[in-house]
Amino acid sequence: MARASALLVWVAVYLLQVALALPTLGPTVKLGNATVTGTKSGSVNKFLGIPYALPPTGDRRFRLPQSIPPYTSSFSATSFAPSCPQHALDLPLPEGLAADAVNFIANSIFAMVFPDSEDCLSLNVVVPANATPNSQLPVVAWIFGGGFELGSTSMYDGKIVVDRSISLGEPVIFVSMNYRVSGFGFLAGKEVKEAGVGNLGLQDQREALRWIQKYISAFGGDPTKVTIWGESAGAISVGLHMVANNGNSEGLFRGGFMESGSPIPVGDITNGQRYYDDIVSQTGCGGTADTLECLRTVPYSTLKAVVNKSPGIFSYQSLNLAWMPRVDGVFLAENPQVLVQQGKVANIPFVTGDCDDEGTLFALSTLNITTDAQLRSYIKTYWMPGASDEVLDELMDLYPDDILSGSPYDTLILNALTPQYKRIASFFGDAVFQAPRRFFLQQRSGEHDTWAFLNKRMKLLPALGATHTTDLLNIFGKGELLDYLIRFVVNLNPNGNPLTTYQWPKYSNDQPQMMTFSDGLIPLTIENDDFREDGINFMMRVTLSNPL
Structure with missing residues (x-):
């Protein structure tokens, strides 16, 4: 009897050891003829690093994304894939050995945390664990920010969004995609225009949206209920x-949610010719008959090193980006704001908003500007080379040398890092963020259901205030904006039960109301979108006629 009991114990232990040695099977989904295995994390399932297009390597470098063939081989989707090639960080620090050391360390750490590769066109899908192919859940497609130079899907946890949607009783599916950035995604120049391969990063995003249409049903999503969301x-x-x-959405999305960004005024893709010419010269492609074809043959490490020498988002020229969307005649037929004026806009509801102090982060690179003359020269050189003296006079008057009126706003004499810092920050914030947002809302008033917001949280952040990206804490930090986002994705309206939800009024030219998120005892208020009216009206007018 004792021997039998001992044998049973031994068998039980052996079977337990075998079970522990076997790989734990995660959730699966069928894509074509392939079984894709993900991971379970509490109430959600994650499927990470799924390729959505062929690798843009070799001869496919600097070409439009090519759709991935039907999946035939099963694979594991349990970890993030590499990000696309990242532009080197160039932090706005005083020149010298210390600055060089800090930038080296920052780039080294960034590369370790967010490894990149030219083979990078992947996406991630996070779904409620109980979703089935018949669930038909709304989908939110996240497009990360980073100045069109940096960014990775691995920086953001879609579980936060899906978990909260489940708690609200309005479950959604979260999708995020990697896309080409920097010189790999936004190469410019006449050669690029002639080849029809401009705005490749945007084309990648579009390809990911097509993938969603084809495959999201397998995860339980409804391809007719996709909202595109970005910061x-x-x-x-x-x-x-x-x-x-x-304005043809191709049926790829039915709503838009924009944090700190709207259609911006940009010029022709040939405006970036100098950056193309620099890369061609530095890679040894200058003497070839087809320089673009030559760039496809340059070793990846060589090309990336050359691209990294171009100005980054924290360089002196700041938000006048070397690598950004431009009019290419394929994806963008005209200056985006002209298209808005012409009514060539997808007919969908949208939400758009900004942070109160959008420009402070980017003004750190211009701390050497301390006089009116230096600021005027800077704007003329980098932002408005075609502007007349009268236009520059008006700009300087509307954005005066007064630290009481600069950004961070409402901080009196505090945060004036230089005599011009708060003034420059106000100019940057209005020119690139507030003016395009207000222009978009005013132009589309009465044509769409629209909602606007202003984030004033973290105003006490030294020198920066409610700076660019602080609104992300109101989403990924599980703030109220996350609930409004989820309800918008589900119902195309951010509002919930009026008995339990602070109501967010629609925006119109007659009543330009916006939800304001603030610190303190009164976190939510409704305010009019009429601050700095003269200055922002000027910015809307002058940036439209002086696109970057």
């Missing part, structure tokens, strides 16, 4: 998808 460059991307193909 910063991601939000600008959302706006550009709305005007791409002259």
Whole structure:
């Protein structure tokens, strides 16, 4: 009897050891003829690093994304894939050995945390664990920011969004996609225009949206209920998808949600010719008959090193980006704001908003500007080379040398890092963020259901205030904006039960009301979108006629 009991114990232990040695099977989904295995994380399932297009390597470098063939081989989707090639960080620090050391360390750490590769066109799908192919859940497609130079899907946890949607009783599916950035995604020049391969990063995003249409049903999503959502460059991307193909959404999305970004005024893709010429020269392609074809043969490490020498988002020219969307005649037929004026906009409801102090982060690179004359020269050189003296006079008057009126706003004499810092920050914030947002809302008033917001949280952040990206804490930090986002994705209206939800009024030219998120005892208020009216009206007018 004792021997039998001992044998049973031994068998039980052996079977337990075998079970522990076997790989744990995660959730699966069928894509074509392939079984894709993900991971379970509490109430959600994650499927990470799924390729959505062929690798843009070799001869496919600097070409439009090519659709991935039907999946035939099963694979594991349990970890993020590499990000696309990242532009080197160039932090706005005083020149010298210390600055060089800090930038080296920052780039090294960034590369370790977010490894990149030219083979990078992947996406991630996070779904409620109980979703089935028949669930038909709404889908939110996240487009990350980073100045069209940086960014990775691995920086953002879609589980936060899906978990909260489940708690609200309005479950959604979260999708995020990697897309080409920097010189790999936004190469410019006449050669690029002639080849029809401009705005490749936006084209990648579009390809990911097509993938969603084809495959999201397998995860339990409804391809007719996709909302595109982004922050910063991601939000600008959302706006550009709305005007791409002259406003034809191709049925890829039914709503837009923009944080710190709207359709911006940009000029022809040949405006970036100098950056193309620099790369061609530095890679040894200058003497070839077809320089673009030559660039496809340059070793990846060599090309990336050359691209990294171009100005980054924290360089002196700041938000006048070397690598950004431009009019290419394919994806963007015209200056996006002209397309908006012409009504060539996807007919969908949208939400758009900004942070109160959008420009402070980017003004750190211009701390050497301390006089009126230096600021005037800077704007003329980098922002408005075609502007007349009268226009520059008006700009300087509307954005005066007064630290009480500069950004961070409402901080009196505090945060004036230089005599011109708060003034420059106000100019940057209005020119690139507030003016395009207000222009978009005013132009589309009465044509769409629209909602606007202003984030004033973190105003006490030294020197920066409610700076660019602080609104992300109101989403991924599980703030109220996350609930409004989820309800918008589900119902195309951010509002919930009026008995339990602070109501967010629609925006119109007659009543330009916006939800304001603030710190303190009264976190939510409704305010009019009429601050700095003269200055922003000027910015809307002058940036439209002086696109970057």
